[in-house]
Each structure stands twice: as C-alpha cells, then as structure tokens.
Amino acid sequence: xxHPEWTEEGDGPLLFAAETGPAAPATGEAWTVLVVDDxxxxxxxxxxxxxxxxxxxxxxxxLHASGAAEALALLVAHPEIAVILxxxxxxxxxxxxxxxARIRGEFKLSKPRIILRTGQPGYAPEMRAIxxxxxxxxxxxxxxxxxxxxxxxxxALRSYQTLEAVEANRADLQALLEAQTGLLAAETLPxxxxxxxTRMAALFRVPVEGVFCGGGRRASDxxxxxxxxxxxxxxxxxxxxxxxxxxAEPPIQAVQKALADRRSLHGGGGLALYLPSRTGSDxxxxxxxxxxxxxxxxxxxxxxxxxxxxxxxxxxxxxRLREAAYVDNLTRLANRSALVEAIDxxxxxxxxLPYRLLLVDIDQFSEINETFGDRIGDxxxxxxxxxxxxxxxxxxxxxxxxxxTFAAVGPREALxxxxxxRRMDMPFEVEGLGIGLSVSFGGVELDAGCRSGGExxxxxxxxxxxxxxxxxxxxxxxxHEVANEIKERTRLLHGLRAAFEQQRLFxxxxxxxEAGSGRTIALEALMRWRTEDGRLVPPDRxxxxxxQSGLIKDLGAWAMxxxxxxxxxxxxxxxxxxxxxxxxxxxxxxxxxxRMVGExxxxxxxxxxxxxxxxxxxxxxxxxxxxxxxxxxxxxxxxGVAIDDFGTGHSSLSSLEKLAPDRLKIDRxxxxxxxxxxxxxxxxxxxxxxxxxxGVKVVAEGVETARQRQRLQALGCHxxxxxxxxxxxxxxxxxxxxxxxxxxxxAPP
Ligand code: C2E
Ligand code: MG
Ligand code: MG
Numbered sequence: 001x002x003h004p005e006w007t008e009e010g011d012g013p014l015l016f017a018a019e020t021g022p023a024a025p026a027t028g029e030a031w032t033v034l035v036v037d038d039x040x041x042x043x044x045x046x047x048x049x050x051x052x053x054x055x056x057x058x059x060x061x062x063l064h065a066s067g068a069a070e071a072l073a074l075l076v077a078h079p080e081i082a083v084i085l086x087x088x089x090x091x092x093x094x095x096x097x098x099x100x101a102r103i104r105g106e107f108k109l110s111k112p113r114i115i116l117r118t119g120q121p122g123y124a125p126e127m128r129a130i131x132x133x134x135x136x137x138x139x140x141x142x143x144x145x146x147x148x149x150x151x152x153x154x155x156a157l158r159s160y161q162t163l164e165a166v167e168a169n170r171a172d173l174q175a176l177l178e179a180q181t182g183l184l185a186a187e188t189l190p191x192x193x194x195x196x197x198t199r200m201a202a203l204f205r206v207p208v209e210g211v212f213c214g215g216g217r218r219a220s221d222x223x224x225x226x227x228x229x230x231x232x233x234x235x236x237x238x239x240x241x242x243x244x245x246x247x248a249e250p251p252i253q254a255v256q257k258a259l260a261d262r263r264s265l266h267g268g269g270g271l272a273l274y275l276p277s278r279t280g281s282d283x284x285x286x287x288x289x290x291x292x293x294x295x296x297x298x299x300x301x302x303x304x305x306x307x308x309x310x311x312x313x314x315x316x317x318x319x320r321l322r323e324a325a326y327v328d329n330l331t332r333l334a335n336r337s338a339l340v341e342a343i344d345x346x347x348x349x350x351x352x353l354p355y356r357l358l359l360v361d362i363d364q365f366s367e368i369n370e371t372f373g374d375r376i377g378d379x380x381x382x383x384x385x386x387x388x389x390x391x392x393x394x395x396x397x398x399x400x401x402x403x404x405t406f407a408a409v410g411p412r413e414a415l416x417x418x419x420x421x422r423r424m425d426m427p428f429e430v431e432g433l434g435i436g437l438s439v440s441f442g443g444v445e446l447d448a449g450c451r452s453g454g455e456x457x458x459x460x461x462x463x464x465x466x467x468x469x470x471x472x473x474x475x476x477x478x479x480h481e482v483a484n485e486i487k488e489r490t491r492l493l494h495g496l497r498a499a500f501e502q503q504r505l506f507x508x509x510x511x512x513x514e515a516g517s518g519r520t521i522a523l524e525a526l527m528r529w530r531t532e533d534g535r536l537v538p539p540d541r542x543x544x545x546x547x548q549s550g551l552i553k554d555l556g557a558w559a560m561x562x563x564x565x566x567x568x569x570x571x572x573x574x575x576x577x578x579x580x581x582x583x584x585x586x587x588x589x590x591x592x593x594x595r596m597v598g599e600x601x602x603x604x605x606x607x608x609x610x611x612x613x614x615x616x617x618x619x620x621x622x623x624x625x626x627x628x629x630x631x632x633x634x635x636x637x638x639x640g641v642a643i644d645d646f647g648t649g650h651s652s653l654s655s656l657e658k659l660a661p662d663r664l665k666i667d668r669x670x671x672x673x674x675x676x677x678x679x680x681x682x683x684x685x686x687x688x689x690x691x692x693x694x695g696v697k698v699v700a701e702g703v704e705t706a707r708q709r710q711r712l713q714a715l716g717c718h719x720x721x722x723x724x725x726x727x728x729x730x731x732x733x734x735x736x737x738x739x740x741x742x743x744x745x746x747a748p749p
Contacts, residue, residue, distance in 0.1 A: 553590050
C-alpha cells in the first residue's frame with residue numbers, strides 16, 4: 001500500500017512523515033517530579049541541585065511528600081507527575097517498596113517513572129520487586145551527584161515521554177477506527193462527504209469548518225469539474241458549486257493545488273487532504289484551523305486517509321450505479337424510474353397536503369428539433385429543465401420522463417399549471433437565438449385513486465393526450481369519466497375498423513321532399529354500422545371516433561363512392577334525384593379530397609351537379625384559409641354545398657357570403673319549437689329570411705309533424721326532410737318508396 005505524500009506547502013519538512021517521533025510537548029510546560037522522603041533536607045537539596053535545569057527542553061517542578069499517605073494523595077491530585085524519586089527506607093525498612101506496590105497495583109498508575117533512592121549502601125531491594133513493579137532505577141543517595149541526578153532523570157523522563165506517546169497513539173487509533181465506521185453506510189457522495197468532514201474535525205479536535213471537493217473527473221477520464229460536494233459552517237454556501245467558479249477563495253486554491261499535485265498540503269488557513277482514486281475521480285477534504293505539525297501520527301493517519309479514499313471510490317461507484325438507474329443523462333434530472341419511486345413513496349405514506357403529478361410537455365418539440373437541429377433541441381431541453389427546477393420549491397420534485405416530457409410532483413398549490421406555463425414565456429437564449437416555446441399539461445391528483453407511481457404517470461399521460469388534442473398551451477386533468485370514455489372510444493375504434501374491413505358498414509338514404517307536393521327531390525346518404533350481434537351504433541357516436549383516428553378518410557371515400565354509384569343507378573332508372581353526402585372536417589382536409597370526389601363521380605357516372613356536400617356550420621367556419629379554396633374548387637366542378645345544422649354555429653354574414661353555399665339546412669332543434677302554439681318559430685323564420693336575402697335555398701331537417709310542415713311552408717321553406725315523410729331507407733326499400741305517390745301537404749293558409 002503506498003501512502004500519499006504528506007508534505008507542507010513550499011519547501012517545509014515532511015508532515016506526518018513515517019519517522020516522526022513521539023509528539024513534542026508544548027515548550028515551557030514543566031515536568032513534575034515528586035520527591036518522597038521523610039528528611040526535608042533531602043528534598044531541599046534535590047531542588048537546589050536541579051534548580052534552573054531543563055530536561056528535554058522543559059524545566060522541572062518539584063512536589064514533596066514525607067510519607068506514603070501524602071505521596072499517594074499527591075499522585076491522585078497530580079496526574080501529570082512524571083517521575084517519583086522515592087526513598088526506600090522511611091519509617092519502616094519496606095516503606096518504599098510497599099508504596100511502589102500500592103502505586104502500581106492498587107492505584108494502577110503505570111505511567112510515572114520511579115527512581116528508588118536509599119541512604120544505606122549495601123542495602124539492596126529484591127531484584128524481583130524492581131522487575132515486577134516497573135522501577136526505572138535504583139541509586140544510593142550519596143552517589144547521586146548533580147550530574148548523576150540529571151542523567152538519571154533524563155533517562156526516566158525520556159521513557160515517560162515514550163509511554164505518553166504510545167498512549168496518545170492508542171487513543172488516536174481508537175478515534176480513527178471509530179471515524180471509519182459509519183462512513184461506508186453513506187449511499188450518496190454528499191452524505192459520505194459530510195461524514196468525512198465531521199469525523200475529520202473530531203479527529204483533529206477542530207470545529208467542523210471545511211469543504212469536501214469531489215465528484216469531478218480528470219480530463220483524461222472524461223473531464224467533469226470538481227464541485228464542493230459538501231461544505232460546513234462558514235463554507236456551507238459553497239455547496240455544490242464548481243470549484244473553478246470559486247477559484248479566488250484561498251481554501252479552494254489549496255484544494256486545487258492538492259488536486260494538481262496529487263498530494264496533501266497546508267494552505268488557505270487549513271489542511272487540504274488529498275484522497276486518491278482508482279477510478280479517476282479523486283477528491284480533497286479541506287478543514288480549517290489545522291496547524292502545521294499536528295500531533296496525529298503519520299502511519300495511522302495515512303491509513304485512515306487511504307481507506308477513506310477507497311471508501312469514497314466505493315460510494316461513487318454505488319452513486320454512479322444509482323445515477324444510471326435514476327438520473328436522466330441529458331438534463332441530470334430524476335428520470336422516470338426515480339419519479340415512479342418518489343410517487344410510490346408518496347402513495348405509501350401520504351402527506352397531509354393534497355399532492356398532484358403534473359406532466360409538462362413541450363408543444364411541437366419535434367418541429368423545433370427539425371427546424372433548429374438536435375444540438376439546439378438538446379440545449380432547449382436543458383433550458384426547460386433548468387426553469388422547471390428553478391421554479392420548483394423544496395417540496396416539488398422535477399423529472400424528465402420522455403424526450404420532451406417533464407414531470408413535477410408536489411403539493412397541489414405549488415403545481416398550478418398557469419404559473420408553470422408562465423415560467424416558459426420568456427424566449428430561451430440558445431447560441432444567440434431567442435427561441436420561444438409553449439407547454440401543455442396533463443395532471444392527476446395523487447388521491448384520485450391511483451395505486452402506484454406507474455399508474456399515476458399513465459393517468460397523467462392520458463390527460464396530457466387530451467390536452468395535446470385541444471391544442472397548444474392546454475391543460476387537462478385526469479378524471480375517471482374521461483378515462484372510461486377514452487377506453488370506450490378505443491374499443492369502439494377497434495370495432496369500427498374491423499367492421500369496415502369486413503364490410504359491415506352500409507348506407508341508408510333519407511328523402512328530402514318538396515314542401516308543397518311532397519315529391520322526393522333528393523336523398524341524403526347516412527352511414528350505418530351494425531355490429532356482429534345486430535346492434536346499430538349511431539353515427540353520432542362512431543363518426544367522431546373515425547374523425548380522431550383518421551379512419552374517416554377511408555370511410556368517407558367509401559361512402560362517397562357507394563352513394564354516387566347508388567345515385568347513378570337511380571338516375572339510370574329514371575329517378576334524377578340530387579344526392580346529399582355528409583363530409584366532416586378531417587375528411588375535407590385530406591389534400592386530395594377534391595380529386596377523390598371527382599374520381600368517384602367519374603367512376604359512378606353521376607353528373608357533378610347532382611351531388612351536394614353537407615358540411616356542418618362549425619366546419620364551414622373553421623380554418624377558412626383551407627376550407628374556402630377547397631369548396632371553391634368543388635363548386636367549380638359543379639358540386640353543390642349545403643351548410644348542415646345551420647343555426648348552431650357562429651357564422652357571420654361576411655363569411656357566409658364568401659362561402660356562397662347552395663343551401664342552408666335548418667337544424668332540427670329549431671324545427672321542434674315549431675310545434676308550440678305561439679312563438680318558437682322565430683329562429684327558423686330568421687334563417688329562412690337570411691337564406692332568401694342571400695339568394696340561397698333552404699331545407700328543414702327533422703320535420704316530424706304535419707304542424708311543423710305547415711308552419712315551415714307558411715314561412716316559405718320549400719324543402720323538407722324528416723320522419724314525417726320517411727326515415728332513412730335501406731337501398732332495397734328505395735324503389736318501393738320512389739314508386740309511391742307523394743304525400744302532398746295542405747295548401748298553405
Ligand atoms: P345530419 O347530417 O344532420 O343527419 C341528419 C340526422 O337526423 C340523421 O341522423 C337522421 O337520421 C336524423 N333525422 C332525420 N329526420 C329526423 C327526424 O324527423 N327526427 C329525428 N329525431 N331525427 C331525424 P343519423 O343518421 O343518426 O346521423 C347523425 C349524424 O351523423 C348526421 O347528422 C351526420 O352529421 C353524421 N353522419 C351520418 N352519416 C355520415 C357520413 O356518411 N359521413 C359523415 N361525415 N357524417 C355522417
Ligand atoms: Mg347531413
Ligand atoms: Mg343535420
């Protein structure tokens with residue numbers, strides 16, 4: 001195992017070098033020497049002999065005890081006593097050795113060094129006692145000259161110092177081991193980094209003021225700037241900043257130097273510890289207030305640093321794995337999996353406040369991407385991510401769940417779509433361009449009965465889909481009714497598609513008659529779908545589904561061709577009737593719609609003038625730029641145009657003039673009112689009047705009673721359609737119907 005280098009900044013001596021000896025005590029602090037002797041003169045002489053002497057750089061201080069009891073009391077009161085000069089023979093011959101036995105045995109004081117002195121030459125204590133009681137020296141008093149005393153004391157103090165250092169090391173080792181445990185439990189680099197800072201501060205006995213810089217990679221490993229992963233105390237405000245953005249700060253300068261030199265050093269008023277990495281993402285811990293020449297012993301501490309570095313690598317590895325699973329690569333936001341888990345947690349342990357999930361989708365992002373290219377598209381996604389994150393409070397979590405779809409989950413009042421839409425209003429500055437965009441929202445309340453994060457996202461998606469259909473900058477929230485409706489529509493669409501392929505769709509024809517004579521002058525083709533179990537699905541139900549799915553294009557073309565063929569057959573049989581065919585918006589918008597109609601007419605052999613297209617008022621008024629030229633082209637071919645359901649939309653007179661229809665069809669709802677004794681006919685009357693002023697024909701639909709017929713005739717409406725005359729008829733019933741005498745009305749009053 002190679003230790004990182006421990007050097008001071010500049011050319012100073014090695015710090016924590018392996019050969020560093022026992023810690024040097026603060027100079028000036030005196031060594032305490034206890035003299036135990038029943039003769040006060042001996043104490044005075046000892047003090048005199050060693051007056052102003054310094055040993056190992058420190059002066060001496062003397063305490064005196066004239067008996068065993070006094071000596072023990074002083075030893076307890078002064079744990080700093082380093083050496084005991086002990087008279088062997090005091091009141092009894094064994095008094096000295098008895099005291100040694102109590103110091104070492106009973107009082108368990110193993111550190112103070114003991115030098116035995118005796119006045120009687122020739123008297124020798126048992127060798128065993130010297131060995132067992134850890135006695136440093138045995139001298140005859142007269143032998144102890146000033147110089148001799150100095151040498152003996154120096155040896156004893158040196159050995160005392162060694163003992164002290166060993167003890168300190170043991171305490172440090174304990175602290176280091178304790179510091180290490182727990183660090184490995186951290187799951188994220190910031191949590192780990194904070195742990196390292198607090199534990200290191202505890203080890204050095206300094207306040208927790210520092211930074212942990214990591215998370216970066218060297219250019220050779222993909223180059224990512226180091227950041228302040230964790231910061232404490234005064235430096236807390238630097239958290240998660242890039243260190244190259246803090247380069248003016250002295251502590252960061254020390255960090256950068258440590259990274260550059262790959263070694264630990266002093267600087268910026270603290271110690272920068274370099275943590276090497278096997279995986280290319282090294283780190284530096286910088287702690288304030290650690291002076292040069294700190295007591296911590298080299299080998300041990302180096303081991304701590306080494307194992308911390310290894311642990312950091314491990315944590316980063318775990319973090320990377322988590323990241324890969326939970327972080328979106330492009331924006332660094334949480335990804336879909338992380339969002340699912342976050343919602344799962346919320347559902348498992350519901351907060352007091354109501355929470356919601358909001359999907360935020362960029363309107364027409366693929367067009368933006370196509371126009372500006374992927375690079376700018378990516379930059380925009382970054383920009384949107386940043387704005388979403390900046391706007392999210394601490395309780396809101398932002399994620400990216402798909403290409404241009406983001407999500408936010410949080411308290412309801414923090415997730416108001418309007419507020420979030422406004423955050424996107426300012427154009428995004430990308431490569432000198434100001435690009436504007438809008439977003440749509442799909443939301444779900446988390447208490448709306450979703451059972452899992454995945455389900456909540458699905459629900460929000462179905463709301464988003466609805467919002468998108470409604471256009472830009474739309475908002476929709478999930479509701480069960482809507483969801484059931486969507487499910488039903490999907491089911492219906494599958495059935496319709498199958499029915500169409502299996503030719504289970506057919507047309508029926510409802511006659512339109514001349515008001516007075518009751519003579520049939522036209523047939524309106526109406527689509528029918530009979531399911532396999534014989535049910536009839538009303539067109540009001542399946543036409544919108546066909547519209548939304550685009551299936552209407554094929555359905556409409558089929559209806560047009562069959563109706564034209566049918567009408568042509570009737571023409572050939574002598575019934576030169578007008579044919580009315582309904583056309584919906586999406587059908588009309590098909591680029592080659594006019595050509596399709598022309599081809600159907602040619603194929604069926606029906607004159608264009610015999611065909612009239614019914615388009616509803618709302619379609620006619622929508623997108624005039626597209627609709628008007630198409631209708632103009634059709635009219636140029638000779639095809640007629642009727643405005644269906646007239647009165648229910650919002651046509652203006654000017655748009656009606658531009659449209660120049662051949663016929664207005666008064667909506668059935670205005671016909672029903674004609675049954676009333678008085679009034680009720682004002683709208684029908686107005687429409688008939690309007691048609692007259694525009695020089696346009698008018699037909700009333702939904703005529704069910706003779707009274708309605710009468711009133712319409714009186715108002716000057718000359719064409720009628722409704723159950724009073726005929727329900728929509730099957731093709732097989734048409735010849736019979738046409739052979740019947742017309743149902744003449746009463747002469748108008
Ligand atoms: P619409 O074009 O307004 O058709 C008239 C509807 O009124 C028809 O309903 C018809 O059966 C019904 N009706 C006619 N006389 C009476 C009456 O006296 N009383 C009552 N209560 N109803 C009457 P239908 O066939 O259910 O069609 C509904 C709508 O579906 C049509 O309204 C039309 O907008 C659409 N549609 C039907 N066939 C087609 C088609 O081939 N293509 C397109 N695009 N839409 C179609
Ligand atoms: Mg119609
Ligand atoms: Mg109608």
